[in-house]
Amino acid sequence: MDESWTFADDGERSSADAVRARLLARIDQGRLEIWLRSSAGRSLAFVTNTERAMVMLLAGDGDPGEHAADPGADGWSDGFLLANGQDDEYPDEDTVPLTAAFRIVAHILAEGSPPPDAPWSVDR
Incomplete structure (x- = not known):
């Protein structure tokens, strides 16, 4: 069975x-914390400040x-607004530029894993 993905908020x-x-449509609506769920039970989180994004994959x-x-990114970025109103700040080395985040998410949806050339940190 192929894994399919839906947006957690509306099942789309x-x-x-x-x-x-x-x-992008959700970001334009001010929804900066976005979750996708897979048919295999995995979750994909996308939290952005509209310049950078935290992209997390959970089993x-x-x-x-x-x-x-x-890796090697210097500094911190804030403005990662969660759905509960919390405004998070992350080290830039733990986030990626928005264009890279879109590419990573698309690859995960297509292939089930991040692109081989995308640096990845395992938190387990």
Whole structure:
């Protein structure tokens, strides 16, 4: 069975080809924390400040997961507004530029894993 992905907030199914436009639409609505769920029980979190994004892949409930990384990036970025109103700040090395985040999410939806050339940090 192929893994399929839906947006957790409304159950809308997304393909790798459509995910960038659907993420951008949510960002334009001010929704900066976005979750996708897979038919295999995995979760994909996308939290952005509109310039950088934290992209996390979790194997299931309670999994500390893994996330996209930008090794050597210096500094911190804030403005990662969560759905509960919390405004987070992350080291830039734990987030990626927005364009890279879109590419990573699309690859995960298409292939089930991050692109081989995308630095990745395992938090387990």
